[in-house]
Amino acid sequence: MIRILGFFVGLGFCGVLAYSLVIGAIAFMNEEEAAPTAYDYHHHAQDVSFSSDGPLGTFDRQQLQRGFQVFREVCAACHSLEYVAFRNLTDLGFSEAEVDAIADQWPIQVPSIDPQTGEDTTRPAVASDHFPLVYSNQRAGEAANNNAYPPDLSLMTKARGEGAAYLYSLLVGYEDAPADLPEELQPGTGLYYNSYFANLNLAMPPPLFEGQVSYADGTEASVAQMAHDVTAFLIWTAEPTMEARKSTGWAVLIFLIFATVLAFLSYKNIWRDEKH
Amino acid sequence: MSFPWAEQYTPKNPFMKWMDERLPLPRLVYNSVGAGYPVPRNLNYFWNFGVLAGLALVIQIVTGVILAMHYAANADIAFASVEHIMRNVNSGWLLRYLHANGASFFFLVVYIHIFRGLYYGSYKAPREMVWLLGLVIFLLMMATAFMGYVLPWGQMSFWATQVITGLFAAIPLVGESIQQWLLGGFAPDNAALNRFFSLHYLLPFVIAGCIILHIWALHLPGSSNPTGIDVKGPQDTLPFHPYYTAKDGFGVGIFLILLAIMTFFAPNYLGHADNYIEANPLSTPAHIVPEWYFWPFYAILRAFTVDFILPAKLWGVLAMFASILLLFFLPWLDKSPVRSGKFRPKFKIWFWVLIADIALLGYLGGAPAEEPYVMLSQIGSIYYFAHFLIILPLISRTERPSPLPNSITEAVLGKDTTAAQPAAAE
Numbered sequence: 121m122i123r124i125l126g127f128f129v130g131l132g133f134c135g136v137l138a139y140s141l142v143i144g145a146i147a148f149m150n151e152e153e154a155a156p157t158a159y160d161y162h163h164h165a166q167d168v169s170f171s172s173d174g175p176l177g178t179f180d181r182q183q184l185q186r187g188f189q190v191f192r193e194v195c196a197a198c199h200s201l202e203y204v205a206f207r208n209l210t211d212l213g214f215s216e217a218e219v220d221a222i223a224d225q226w227p228i229q230v231p232s233i234d235p236q237t238g239e240d241t242t243r244p245a246v247a248s249d250h251f252p253l254v255y256s257n258q259r260a261g262e263a264a265n266n267n268a269y270p271p272d273l274s275l276m277t278k279a280r281g282e283g284a285a286y287l288y289s290l291l292v293g294y295e296d297a298p299a300d301l302p303e304e305l306q307p308g309t310g311l312y313y314n315s316y317f318a319n320l321n322l323a324m325p326p327p328l329f330e331g332q333v334s335y336a337d338g339t340e341a342s343v344a345q346m347a348h349d350v351t352a353f354l355i356w357t358a359e360p361t362m363e364a365r366k367s368t369g370w371a372v373l374i375f376l377i378f379a380t381v382l383a384f385l386s387y388k389n390i391w392r393d394e395k396h
Numbered sequence: 397m398s399f400p401w402a403e404q405y406t407p408k409n410p411f412m413k414w415m416d417e418r419l420p421l422p423r424l425v426y427n428s429v430g431a432g433y434p435v436p437r438n439l440n441y442f443w444n445f446g447v448l449a450g451l452a453l454v455i456q457i458v459t460g461v462i463l464a465m466h467y468a469a470n471a472d473i474a475f476a477s478v479e480h481i482m483r484n485v486n487s488g489w490l491l492r493y494l495h496a497n498g499a500s501f502f503f504l505v506v507y508i509h510i511f512r513g514l515y516y517g518s519y520k521a522p523r524e525m526v527w528l529l530g531l532v533i534f535l536l537m538m539a540t541a542f543m544g545y546v547l548p549w550g551q552m553s554f555w556a557t558q559v560i561t562g563l564f565a566a567i568p569l570v571g572e573s574i575q576q577w578l579l580g581g582f583a584p585d586n587a588a589l590n591r592f593f594s595l596h597y598l599l600p601f602v603i604a605g606c607i608i609l610h611i612w613a614l615h616l617p618g619s620s621n622p623t624g625i626d627v628k629g630p631q632d633t634l635p636f637h638p639y640y641t642a643k644d645g646f647g648v649g650i651f652l653i654l655l656a657i658m659t660f661f662a663p664n665y666l667g668h669a670d671n672y673i674e675a676n677p678l679s680t681p682a683h684i685v686p687e688w689y690f691w692p693f694y695a696i697l698r699a700f701t702v703d704f705i706l707p708a709k710l711w712g713v714l715a716m717f718a719s720i721l722l723l724f725f726l727p728w729l730d731k732s733p734v735r736s737g738k739f740r741p742k743f744k745i746w747f748w749v750l751i752a753d754i755a756l757l758g759y760l761g762g763a764p765a766e767e768p769y770v771m772l773s774q775i776g777s778i779y780y781f782a783h784f785l786i787i788l789p790l791i792s793r794t795e796r797p798s799p800l801p802n803s804i805t806e807a808v809l810g811k812d813t814t815a816a817q818p819a820a821a822e
Contacts, residue, residue: 122728123789129722130785133715134778140702141774148767175661203479271673275479278664279672318682358672361482361489368490369660376656380649387642394437394634395808 156302163293163315165285168348172355175370178363179356181213186335187353188212190346193333195273196227198265198324201251203274204357211360219247228252266310268323277351277358284351289316291347294326398618401630403431428611434633435640436621438808442516443619443640444647445509450607451648452502455655457600459495460544463488467547469593471586474549475674493663494655499541500666501655503689506534514726515747517735518620524727525613531723533606538690538720540599543592545687546584550671555684557584557592563697563716566709583677623807624736625800632804683764691761692754692780693719698765699777715777722784729784732792734800742795746787753779 171180188209191201206223210216229242230252245252254270255261261269277284297306297313297320307313311321328343335341356362405426407413416423426432466485468477481488510530513519519527542560546553561578565571580587618627627633634640658665666688670681686694696719700711722729737744753776760773801807 122725123731126722126725126729126785126789129718130781133718133781134786136702136704136711137699137774137778137781139704140700140708141771141778143702144767144771144774148771203476203483208483275672279669281669283669359482359489365489365493365660365663369656372656372660373653376649376653380646380653383642383645383649387646390638390642394639 156305158305158319161298161301161305161315161320162318163289165282165289165316166292168285168288168351170284170348170352170355172352172362175366177366179211180352182337183349183352184212184356185214186337186339186346187349187351187356189333189335190328190350191273191353192222194327194346195350196251196254198254198261198270199273200253200255200270201274201357202253202272203250204360205248205250206245207247208360211356216247223247223249226252228254266323270324273354273357275358277355279358284355286316287354288347288351290314290322291328291351292344293317398615399434399627399630399633401633402427402434403635405430405432428615429641430637431635433615433618433636434627434630435619435636436627436632436804437634437639438621438623438804439619439640439643440622441647442508442512442622444644445505445512447644448505448647448651449502449509451651452498452505453600453603453607455498456495456502457604459491459498460597460600463491463495464593464597467593469547469590471549471589471675474547474589478548490659493659496667497655497659497663499544500687500689501651501658502537503541505651506537507689510534511751514750515737516620516622517624517730517732517737519727520730520735521727522617523614523620526610527727528724529606529610529613531720533603533610535720536599536603536606540596540603541687541689543596543599546589546592547596548671549589549675551673551675551679551681552668552671552684554584554675554677555681556686557588559684560686561588563713566707566713568710584675620735621804622736622738623801623804624734624739625804625807628803628805685762688758688762691759692757693761695757695761695773696777696780698761698770699773701770701774715781719777719780722781726784726788730788730792732795732797734797739797739800740791740795741798742791743788746783746791749779750783753783 171177171183206219206226209219209222214222223245226245230245230249232241232243233239234241255264258269277287280286282289293314293316294312295315301313301320305320307321311323312325313320314322328346330343331341333341333346339345359365405416405420405423407416407422412422415421423432463481466477466481466488468474478492481492483489485491513527513530542556546557557579561575561584564578565575567574576582578588579585580591618633621627668685668687685691693716697712697716700708700715702708704711706714732740732743734740737747757773757776757780760769760776763769
């Protein structure tokens with residue numbers, strides 16, 4: 121009985137699927153060739169490597185400091201870094217005094233309450249504060265940026281499919297729209313063509329130009345160099361515990377391999393007289 | 397329990413003697429996984445995966461309980477609390493990555509465990525109840541994993557809630573009301589997040605309870621084995637401890653090595669980047685995809701594209717649930733008296749076609765819903781249903797199995813030696 125019922129249920133599902141398949145196939149064959157879409161002009165991220173890549177990769181402190189400088193002088197005008205605290209910057213090799221100074225002189229102050237009047241006010245940041253938000257709310261951010269809210273950058277390298285490579289490519293990927301680009305894909309007012317961005321038209325103006333920052337360590341501030349540095353910095357902001365993760369990983373792995381070899385030997389020893 | 401030659405528990409230590417007369421817990425353990433449980437001597441490595449699944453559940457419960465001490469189930473701060481765990485809690489990143497990757501490994505070993513059962517006919521008499529309880533555990537795991545995925549309140553979490561509860565909206569007449577009742581509102585929000593957190597914490601303990609029943613039901617007939625034939629006597633079995641504890645110990649080592657490689661060196665490989673963006677009801681991700689372990693079922697759901705009497709969405713929902721529920725009837729769909737696929741020439745071929753088909757469906761479930769993926773998933777889904785409901789009942793009727801060995805011992809030692817052995821023993 122179960123088998124007869126099952127047979128009919130199976131036939132029912134297979135029948136409907138086969139019917140859908142035929143209709144789909146006919147539609148597929150009759151389909152006209154589609155007009156070019158953003159997808160056809162979209163580029164995958166460039167092949168770019170970072171010192172933090174791979175199971176042995178670590179952060180290059182010098183580069184992180186340069187990247188932080190780019191963030192502070194270029195990106196921080198519009199983008200926030202919500203999940204990172206000033207105190208975390210000691211990871212980059214800054215001393216506590218330097219971190220205190222960075223927090224104190226940060227251009228945006230932290231919302232606070234006046235202890236005398238109870239009114240809303242602001243105060244300079246301290247090391248334990250997170251990086252203050254640039255805009256008081258999302259609508260304010262949109263109003264200031266042609267209706268596009270500048271996203272928070274704390275997790276950016278983890279929040280995009282191609283990760284850090286995508287971010288780097290986007291920063292260096294501004295160019296003039298190709299001549300054969302269809303009218304509807306042309307960048308509108310206040311938009312910029314960037315073939316690494318999914319719909320090609322990005323509201324963020326090209327943020328980097330040659331020699332924009334002057335690096336303390338004398339590194340030449342080319343666009344590619346700055347993009348690479350700031351991306352490395354954002355890899356760190358997305359996962360400041362990465363180095364601990366990898367070094368713990370090696371210790372755990374060495375222990376587990378040793379323990380597994382012992383387990384295998386004791387297994388062989390216990391079974392040596394038993395055929396199986 | 398199980399076989400009359402099972403070793404008996406005899407407490408030596410006076411405290412254990414005292415304990416055994418009042419609460420015989422040590423006896424229970426001894427008879428479950430100790431020397432008191434005789435197991436066929438010919439189990440291969442596929443029989444490791446039950447223990448590995450149990451270990452995976454323990455890892456999930458331990459890491460999950462500690463994560464819950466730091467997580468905040470509130471739609472406003474859930475995402476930030478996960479970042480707090482990652483950045484500020486001591487080794488919080490380890491707990492969270494272990495928990496997330498542990499879920500994937502749990503499903504991986506359970507899938508291998510299920511395929512083992514399918515190939516070696518572990519679902520057949522007298523072990524039907526083991527199979528049924530196993531499927532109940534699988535369903536609970538799916539519910540738990542889904543609700544756990546919602547908790548970080550990222551973009552995928554939010555839209556997965558929308559999509560999965562939306563499946564219930566496909567039910568005619570009452571569907572919309574059911575979706576609202578499940579969510580506690582018109583769209584995923586704090587109410588949904590709170591109840592999902594509560595259930596995500598509850599269900600693993602229900603799973604643990606079902607595992608006890610699963611093992612109980614297994615220990616009455618005893619474990620199956622790769623030949624699929626019954627144990628004939630003491631020479632066919634070995635005590636679980638130390639033989640299988642040692643063998644499982646090695647398997648556990650390999651499992652932990654693979655889990656560690658994933659957790660420490662590629663922790664986000666199996667996840668989706670969109671879940672690192674905080675949930676935003678006003679912006680839909682480009683592709684909404686579930687975690688990899690749901691992909692085959694997601695492909696079946698999306699394979700139905702044409703309204704035929706019922707709306708296409710309802711067909712998809714029915715088929716997706718049916719694809720799991722039909723497994724409950726498997727012991728009665730496959731009537732072949734031979735258990736192990738090893739001795740079933742036709743079954744063996746179709747079994748591997750099924751594995752390839754499920755792998756294909758898995759790939760398609762992760763692909764975007766466009767041609768040619770939709771057509772391929774329609775073909776894949778046709779085979780899935782045809783395999784269980786049409787092909788399997790037919791082969792169990794028409795197939796001629798190859799000759800079975802006379803006993804497990806004979807299969808292990810070869811014919812000549814077994815022929816000599818009983819004579820020598822008598």
